[in-house]
Amino acid sequence: MDCLEFRRELAAQPHGLGSEANVHRSECRSCAEAFLRAKGFEQRLEQALAVTVPEGLADRILLRQTTATRHGIRIIRQGWTRIAAGLLMALGMAGVGYLGLRSPDSLAAASVEHLSHEPFALDRTDPIAATEVARVFADSGVVLKAPLTQVTYLTHCPLNGKRSLHLVVRAEGQAVTVMYVPGERQGDADFVDRQIVGRHRDVGAGTLVMLAGSDRSFDGIEAGFRSAIEGSPVRAGMK
Amino acid sequence: MPVKQAQFDALVRATSGDLYRFAFWLCGQDALAEDLVQETYLRAWRSLDDLRDTQAAKAWLMTILRREHARLYERKAPTSFEAVEELELVDEDSPSPDRLGEDALIRRAIAALDPKYREPLLMQVLGGLSCDEIATELKITAQAVMTQCFRARQKLKVALAGQSLEGRSHGLP
Numbered sequence: 538m539d540c541l542e543f544r545r546e547l548a549a550q551p552h553g554l555g556s557e558a559n560v561h562r563s564e565c566r567s568c569a570e571a572f573l574r575a576k577g578f579e580q581r582l583e584q585a586l587a588v589t590v591p592e593g594l595a596d597r598i599l600l601r602q603t604t605a606t607r608h609g610i611r612i613i614r615q616g617w618t619r620i621a622a623g624l625l626m627a628l629g630m631a632g633v634g635y636l637g638l639r640s641p642d643s644l645a646a647a648s649v650e651h652l653s654h655e656p657f658a659l660d661r662t663d664p665i666a667a668t669e670v671a672r673v674f675a676d677s678g679v680v681l682k683a684p685l686t687q688v689t690y691l692t693h694c695p696l697n698g699k700r701s702l703h704l705v706v707r708a709e710g711q712a713v714t715v716m717y718v719p720g721e722r723q724g725d726a727d728f729v730d731r732q733i734v735g736r737h738r739d740v741g742a743g744t745l746v747m748l749a750g751s752d753r754s755f756d757g758i759e760a761g762f763r764s765a766i767e768g769s770p771v772r773a774g775m776k
Numbered sequence: 777m778p779v780k781q782a783q784f785d786a787l788v789r790a791t792s793g794d795l796y797r798f799a800f801w802l803c804g805q806d807a808l809a810e811d812l813v814q815e816t817y818l819r820a821w822r823s824l825d826d827l828r829d830t831q832a833a834k835a836w837l838m839t840i841l842r843r844e845h846a847r848l849y850e851r852k853a854p855t856s857f858e859a860v861e862e863l864e865l866v867d868e869d870s871p872s873p874d875r876l877g878e879d880a881l882i883r884r885a886i887a888a889l890d891p892k893y894r895e896p897l898l899m900q901v902l903g904g905l906s907c908d909e910i911a912t913e914l915k916i917t918a919q920a921v922m923t924q925c926f927r928a929r930q931k932l933k934v935a936l937a938g939q940s941l942e943g944r945s946h947g948l949p
Contacts, residue, residue, distance in 0.1 A: 549922035585882035693807040
């Protein structure tokens with residue numbers, strides 16, 4: 538191997554030099570120096586690539602995985618229960634039955650499930666600046682027409698495969714988890730799931746989901762989001 | 777704890793940091809990078825039985841993550857990089873201002889690299905993959921990977937040298 542071949546290999550894979558290159562390095566002083574310089578550059582490169590990993594990332598990954606696993610088992614169990622119930626109903630009602638079971642893929646179910654993915658979200662109490670909230674919404678293609686305040690947590694999260702906004706809003710003495718799914722209108726519904734009270738409403742071009750222990754602050758939060766997203770606190774046509 | 781769960785725990789703890797960094801330098805957004813990593817590990821969990829060689833775990837995860845990233849951009853246009861100068865660095869010893877400035881220059885240059893150069897470089901530096909492994913992953917020849925990694929480093933060095941010269945010409949140190 539000559540010096541040119543060595544330098545090429547060094548620049549292409551400095552961490553994995555072949556045996557010929559290593560022999561050349563031990564015999565050529567200038568290439569040995571080039572090797573040291575390359576090593577220094579690699580250290581700088583590694584350092585520059587080392588952006589900070591979000592705190593608790595591994596724990597959140599594991600929490601989500603174990604939750605998804607349990608949820609999967611539950612869905613399977615529920616599936617068998619539903620089949621059995623369905624058979625009984627079909628027999629009892631001579632083929633006329635209605636299974637009012639909620640789809641596990643519904644936005645309401647997905648939102649409740651998502652709560653367990655980010656359990657630390659509710660611990661935060663410092664309000665996020667309205668300008669920052671507006672920036673994050675704009676990043677999802679939603680231009681706010683009025684400021685959203687009392688937001689203490691805000692991030693993008695996947696929900697049913699859609700990139701959504703996950704917020705925590707503090708109102709009337711409680712922390713309310715709010716999910717906004719831009720570009721997906723799922724209609725209006727109120728629900729209770731595992732002691733969590735929920736509501737979802739079409740707001741703007743998306744769906745607003747609110748989850749908390751009580752629905753006492755839902756009206757105020759919904760009005761705030763309507764003002765911010767639609768420009769009016771009440772639904773169009775209901776003034 | 778069941779064996780499969782213990783294996784997955786160890787996998788997450790050993791690889792999630794580098795995988796997050798890989799995701800970040802692919803998409804340029806911290807929240808999106810975390811989404812990608814979360815989705816990647818969920819998929820990895822579902823097909824953990826496919827992982828035969830633990831030495832190849834990082835390459836396997838990077839494959840899944842790249843697919844997730846590609847799937848994401850089937851639906852959405854790529855977003856621009858966040859201001860890389862504002863990213864925090866992992867350095868317990870509080871790097872000097874000179875060092876921070878140099879890192880910012882390198883990060884800006886990495887963000888500006890064409891993805892065809894950046895991706896193999898990331899796989900090599902963050903993933904520790906060999907040129908052959910990267911070639912398999914990217915479905916190109918090992919020689920092409922070597923060329924791209926060579927050019928990526930050359931571009932970074934040129935960018936750094938250019939910035940240094942520019943600094944000197946303005947009377948900066």
